[in-house]
Amino acid sequence: MTDPNTTLSPLELEHHDKTYLDANELIINMGPQHPATHGVLRVILRLDGEKVLGLECVIGYLHRGVEKIGEHRTYTMFNPYVDRMDYVAAVSNGLGYCETVEKLLNVEAPPRAQHVRVILTELNRLASHQLWLGTHALDIGAITPLFYTFRDREEILKIYEKYCGARLTTHAFRIGGLQYETYTGFEKEVKNFLTFFRPKIDEYEELLTTNRIWVERTKNVGNISAEDCIALGVTGPVLRASGVKWDLRKAQPYCCYKNFDFEIPIGENGDTYDRYLVRMAEMRQSVRIIEQAVDALPEGPIMAKVPKVMKPAAGEVYHSIEAPKGELGYFIVSDGSTQPYRLRVRPPSFVNLQALDAMCRGQLVADVIAVIGTLDIVLGEVDR
Amino acid sequence: MHEIIEYISSYLRTEGLTPGAAGNMFWALVYIMLVFGGLSVAVIAMNWLERKILAHMQVRLGPMRVGPHGLLQPIADAIKLLLKEDIMPAEADGFVFWIAPLIVVLAAFTVFVVVPFGPTHAVTDMNIGILFMLGVSSLSVLGIVMAGWASNSHYPLIGALRSSAQMVSYEVAMGLAVVSAILMTSLHGLGLYGVGGAGSGDTGTLSMIGIVQAQQEQGVWFLFKFFPLGLVAFFIFAVAMVAETNRAPFDLAEAESELTAGFHTEYSGFRWSLFFLAEYSAMIAVSSIAVTLWLGGWLRPFPNLLSGTPWDQIFSFVPGVTFLFFAAICFYNTVRMPKHPLFRVQTIGLAGFGVVLGLIGLVLFVPAVSVRAQDIFWFSAKVAGFMYLYIWYRGTFPRYRFDQLMQMGWKVLLPMGLGVLILTASAGLLLQPQIWHR
Numbered sequence: 001m002t003d004p005n006t007t008l009s010p011l012e013l014e015h016h017d018k019t020y021l022d023a024n025e026l027i028i029n030m031g032p033q034h035p036a037t038h039g040v041l042r043v044i045l046r047l048d049g050e051k052v053l054g055l056e057c058v059i060g061y062l063h064r065g066v067e068k069i070g071e072h073r074t075y076t077m078f079n080p081y082v083d084r085m086d087y088v089a090a091v092s093n094g095l096g097y098c099e100t101v102e103k104l105l106n107v108e109a110p111p112r113a114q115h116v117r118v119i120l121t122e123l124n125r126l127a128s129h130q131l132w133l134g135t136h137a138l139d140i141g142a143i144t145p146l147f148y149t150f151r152d153r154e155e156i157l158k159i160y161e162k163y164c165g166a167r168l169t170t171h172a173f174r175i176g177g178l179q180y181e182t183y184t185g186f187e188k189e190v191k192n193f194l195t196f197f198r199p200k201i202d203e204y205e206e207l208l209t210t211n212r213i214w215v216e217r218t219k220n221v222g223n224i225s226a227e228d229c230i231a232l233g234v235t236g237p238v239l240r241a242s243g244v245k246w247d248l249r250k251a252q253p254y255c256c257y258k259n260f261d262f263e264i265p266i267g268e269n270g271d272t273y274d275r276y277l278v279r280m281a282e283m284r285q286s287v288r289i290i291e292q293a294v295d296a297l298p299e300g301p302i303m304a305k306v307p308k309v310m311k312p313a314a315g316e317v318y319h320s321i322e323a324p325k326g327e328l329g330y331f332i333v334s335d336g337s338t339q340p341y342r343l344r345v346r347p348p349s350f351v352n353l354q355a356l357d358a359m360c361r362g363q364l365v366a367d368v369i370a371v372i373g374t375l376d377i378v379l380g381e382v383d384r
Numbered sequence: 385m386h387e388i389i390e391y392i393s394s395y396l397r398t399e400g401l402t403p404g405a406a407g408n409m410f411w412a413l414v415y416i417m418l419v420f421g422g423l424s425v426a427v428i429a430m431n432w433l434e435r436k437i438l439a440h441m442q443v444r445l446g447p448m449r450v451g452p453h454g455l456l457q458p459i460a461d462a463i464k465l466l467l468k469e470d471i472m473p474a475e476a477d478g479f480v481f482w483i484a485p486l487i488v489v490l491a492a493f494t495v496f497v498v499v500p501f502g503p504t505h506a507v508t509d510m511n512i513g514i515l516f517m518l519g520v521s522s523l524s525v526l527g528i529v530m531a532g533w534a535s536n537s538h539y540p541l542i543g544a545l546r547s548s549a550q551m552v553s554y555e556v557a558m559g560l561a562v563v564s565a566i567l568m569t570s571l572h573g574l575g576l577y578g579v580g581g582a583g584s585g586d587t588g589t590l591s592m593i594g595i596v597q598a599q600q601e602q603g604v605w606f607l608f609k610f611f612p613l614g615l616v617a618f619f620i621f622a623v624a625m626v627a628e629t630n631r632a633p634f635d636l637a638e639a640e641s642e643l644t645a646g647f648h649t650e651y652s653g654f655r656w657s658l659f660f661l662a663e664y665s666a667m668i669a670v671s672s673i674a675v676t677l678w679l680g681g682w683l684r685p686f687p688n689l690l691s692g693t694p695w696d697q698i699f700s701f702v703p704g705v706t707f708l709f710f711a712a713i714c715f716y717n718t719v720r721m722p723k724h725p726l727f728r729v730q731t732i733g734l735a736g737f738g739v740v741l742g743l744i745g746l747v748l749f750v751p752a753v754s755v756r757a758q759d760i761f762w763f764s765a766k767v768a769g770f771m772y773l774y775i776w777y778r779g780t781f782p783r784y785r786f787d788q789l790m791q792m793g794w795k796v797l798l799p800m801g802l803g804v805l806i807l808t809a810s811a812g813l814l815l816q817p818q819i820w821h822r
Contacts, residue, residue: 028539028542029538050542050546050787137782140782141633141635141782141783142780142782142783143438143442143778144441144442144780146442147442147443147444148442148443207780208782211781213781213782213783213788214782216788217783217784217785217788364785364786364787365542366636366786367785
């Protein structure tokens, strides 16, 4: 059932640079207005009939100059802006930024704040993966999972809404801890959600995991080897599906992840199906982490001692966290003033998107859609 | 004047003849009008049902605003499409662009000339009926290719190529399955297959009405004949017909996530709605073939297991009861409607709809009506089952990739079809009563 073209390494793919019988190449412009490019990605496809000879990504349609804005805002004022990068995982962005500035200021959030951060961030990972699953399945033609995932994602958003008033761009964390204490019944509601959600993962899997068409559409599609992943800087579930056990939550524990017991699911083949399985397993692990975090939620202050006017000492800092899509890093250079001298974001989607060409060569048009879906890119983060 | 009346009424005196077979043009025209009108209503109903059923599969409500439970939504959509600006791309080939949807619609509607809704409820009875149906319905490929070509754009072109390749390759498997069913009209089985050798003759038939009558005489739906051969042939046809009509999971030609809208990307307004109309009537057409060939056409279920006058009587009540059941659903929902004054019109509308359905149900209890309407009812009910399956597939399956689709057509369905054909022929010969009773 497998197409021999799909398992070739990039070197062998050179042979596929020419069209069959020297036919004319078809150049197709996919996007920026296209239902399957997840926003405003533009892909220029070079086709031989249905086969992809090569492709080029054109990005920047959603560029808002977030990094430059950061240089003109104080550290506190910039905090809400990061939510607008990866808007489906706004909490993770906030966590990364707050932790980076905390590192720069040499403060640490109190344990209670850290636990709440872990709970909210992991909930956010669930929400992000749900959105990925729904849209990915939709791209491959299964329209129903989208509604199931959105129905369950709603419960997570309700928890956010109750906690901080916002659903999508939450601005949940502050530098040094949290602004809001958890609401009454927070622990209970999160636990209720977990018991509600655990069978739902099985429900999603029931629709897809053993579905013949789904397996055929995803197995051996968009293969990428571990070496290629590392060479291209690909991180997150895409890297792990290629068999590299690299998760920043374990590799460089931040927040209080080292207190929790969880596993890093990895794949073997680095194809779309493995990435699907890895993300499904990650959802289960996230549920485990949240459960432990809620059980171990300590009492105490939620805010560390942070100066009202933040003036970090001159210097630079790089800090990265494991966002749902991969390594999300912030690099901040401080010149001792209230504003960063330079603020640089290393977004996982931007780096992962580089792999699109390598993953799609020699495959069919329909696979490009599957690969864009499986890379789980958010254009707000790619373009910033 | 008298001659005209005589011409018109002469058909009513004939027994068991379709207007076409009786050579009566007037009644043929009436039947054509009825089929066309009924089909359009069916497409509208299908539009609403698909949205509603799909919505309920996907934990949402579907249309709820236009009319009670969105009942008027398809009509609102039709009006919207009629009033929309008619856009033709500047680079398009005008004439071909114009005629492509017409060809598709023509092909989709013409096949209904031979669809038998009852022993006499067909426009005409051709002796090559099934061949005519397959032949005309494959003409729609032409329209699709023309639409894709004339749009002068990449996505429609790829969509049209995919669609034509797909339809052509699935027609082969489909044809083989159909041939095995046609073989069954002249071959008789033994014992277990419940056929017992009874049957009018050894000549087969290609006539749609003849095929159903053969099932009636042999006392078995071809689905169960030569078990499991009939079942396998039916399965092949059931898969191929979904591919033939470009529906999920074989909807590559209009795969919205890949090709935006496939071959009709550049079409808008009423032209687009013609494609829509054609797609749905093609679905009904292929389902009609399946029903005629394997599911006993207009025959009621269990014709020989539950036979005799009392059962005939009981089954003749089913159409009326069904409509009364629908009416009851309407009344139940009328009661459940919000009591707010804003909902008053909707409540009255829903109750009115229920009354109409109830009246239809009551009329169907009148023996004179029920005798004639039963056939149509059973035929439509069976086709409706297929329509539900179409919606169900769409809600469940991801989409096949192009190469996998071809693989499935040529490497799975085609050999299966050939095998079934050979086995059916051998079974028919080996199980001949004459051989065993000699």
